[in-house]
Amino acid sequence: QVQVQQWGAGLLKPSETLSLTCVVLGTSITDSSWSWIRQSPGKGLEWICEITDSGTTNYNPSLRSRVSISVDTSKSQLSLNLTSLTAADTAVYYCARRPGRHYYYMDIWGRGTTVTVSS
Amino acid sequence: EIVLTQSPGTLSLSPGERATLSCRASQRVYAKYLAWYQQKPGQAPRLVMYGASSRAAGVPDRFSGSGSGTDFTLTISRLEPEDCAVYYCQQYDDSVLTFGGGTKVEIK
Numbered sequence: 550q551v552q553v554q555q556w557g558a559g560l561l562k563p564s565e566t567l568s569l570t571c572v573v574l575g576t577s578i579t580d581s582s583w584s585w586i587r588q589s590p591g592k593g594l595e596w597i598c599e600i601t602d603s604g605t606t607n608y609n610p611s612l613r614s615r616v617s618i619s620v621d622t623s624k625s626q627l628s629l630n631l632t633s634l635t636a637a638d639t640a641v642y643y644c645a646r647r648p649g650r651h652y653y654y655m656d657i658w659g660r661g662t663t664v665t666v667s668s
Numbered sequence: 669e670i671v672l673t674q675s676p677g678t679l680s681l682s683p684g685e686r687a688t689l690s691c692r693a694s695q696r697v698y699a700k701y702l703a704w705y706q707q708k709p710g711q712a713p714r715l716v717m718y719g720a721s722s723r724a725a726g727v728p729d730r731f732s733g734s735g736s737g738t739d740f741t742l743t744i745s746r747l748e749p750e751d752c753a754v755y756y757c758q759q760y761d762d763s764v765l766t767f768g769g770g771t772k773v774e775i776k
Contacts, residue, residue: 584765594705594713594756596765607763610669643712653760654703656724658712 551575553644553659560665567631571644571659578625582647584655585618585629587640595640597629602649634666670695670761672768680774687744689771691757696737701760704733704742706753707770713756717742749775 557569569585585597598618599607606618617630627644642662645655671694679687691702699720705713715724717733720740730745744751752775757768 593769594707594758594767596767599763599765605763609764645712647760652718653701654715654718654758655705655713656715656718658714661712 551646551657553646553657555642555644555659555662557642557662557664559663560667561634562668563635563666565634565666567629567634567638567642567664569629569642569644569662569664571627571629573625573627573646578620578627579622581649583618583620583627584645584647585627586643586645586655587638588643588661589637589640592640597631597642599647600627636666638664639666640664669764670697670759670766672757672759672766674755674757674768674771676771677769678772678774680776681747682776683747683749685747687747687751687773689742689744689755689773691735691740691742691768693738693740693759695761697740697759697761699736699740702733702735702740703758705756705758706751707756708753716755744773747773747775751775 552574555571582601584599600618615632619628644659646657673692675690702720704717706716707713716727721733732743734741754770754772756770
């Protein structure tokens with residue numbers, strides 16, 4: 550059974566960098582594409598970025614300049630870095646699986662990591 | 669970037685009633701690129717429909733999806749109390765993924 554477990558710093562200050570990690574269990578991380586998605590308090594879902602099964606990275610144009618995504622295959626881990634944080638980055642951050650290049654939906658989601666940006 | 673607009677914002681219905689949720693795209697979306705998610709408070713989203721009309725594993729058959737082009741619909745034929753949630757549509761186009769703003773389904 551495929552599972553994803555997430556962790557990362559929960560309280561950060563403005564201008565700092567957010568680093569989040571997601572570990573993938575029960576499948577090879579390179580068999581699928583992986584996304585980071587966030588949800589601000591009381592708001593909808595916002596896709597941040599994706600790394601495909603072939604290693605291609607895709608970004609939300611509005612966040613591209615501050616975001617990086619990577620995979621460590623040896624640890625089966627997915628990582629997100631988001632720089633120059635502001636209060637607007639306060640959200641629950643999810644990692645999620647897109648099963649492969651010919652699938653266009655997320656079928657497995659992590660439980661989410663709550664991130665608060667405050668001075 | 670394709671913008672998805674969901675309506676209504678909130679749907680308040682009685683158990684057993686039919687719920688019809690709309691998702692309208694700013695440009696044509698191929699049906700295979702359209703999905704729906706259910707999100708309950710404090711939980712991660714759960715896939716309910718993909719390819720516009722295919723139910724995800726474990727989703728009851730009272731859920732159905734339809735549509736093409738710019739207009740897509742998620743229908744819950746007979747509302748159950750456990751269907752209370754926010755529902756989001758999502759599309760994938762040109763390596764960019766977007767979500768609609770969501771429809772909240774409430775039980776009267």
